[in-house]
Amino acid sequence: MSKKLYEKMNLYLANQEVAYIKLHNLHWYVKGRSFFTLHAKLEELYDRTAEIIDAVAERLLAVGQAPVANMKEALALATIKELADKPISSEETVQGLIADVEYWIRDTKEIVELADAAGDGVTADQFNDYLGEYQKLLWMLKSYIA
Template identity: 75%
Template sequence: MSNKLYEKMNLYLANQEVNYLKLLNLHWYVKGRSFFTLHSRLEELYGHTASVIDSVAERLLALGESPVANMQSALNAATIKERSDTPISSDETVELLITDIRYWINDTQEIVRLAEEAGDGVTADQFNDYLGEYQKLLWMLESYVS
């Protein structure tokens, strides 16, 4: 297997851990005419993110690797940034989500490629599932603002 793949998976995990808190932040601080719609959707998104975190960590463990499992390590490793504890408009929330989902699509595609190069079809399949979910979510968010 590929150390580069494991490192990328752990970075993905750290970013997802930061993303989980970012989604909670948006869930709590979103304001505006789309509050009810976004508040509920953000709850679904952070629930999904918690599932991704667990699945990626368990996949790393199954491969004999050590997942990032504390917030300080996640923050030190993460390339995505938290957001401040301030209100955010509905429109800004959707735009931020679109930007973030585009990031997740690119990051997920890279892991699929690394997994395929390493001959790890199980990991490639796992991340292809995430990729399909992110592509669908991007389509839905872009349709929401069109």
């Protein structure tokens, strides 16, 4: 595994770890007419994020690398920002999710390209699967507010 790919995957992992907490924040603080729908969807999203965290960390370990596994280091690395503990409207929640998913699509594509360049088809396949999930989620979120 190239150093650049390893570093990018660890950044991705740190961002997923922060996103996991951010999704809980939204789950607890979302308000508005779409509360029930979004509350359930956010739980689905943070459960999936937990699976991605585990799979990315295990992939790093499988190729002899060390995954970021503590919040202090994750917060130091992450580019995803946490949210304040305060109510957030349904509309703001969906707009924020769209922005985050657009970020995940760009970030995931970059890892696929790095993995392909490094000849790491297994990592490329893993992240291509995430890319398909994020693209579908983006379509659904945009359709939800259309």
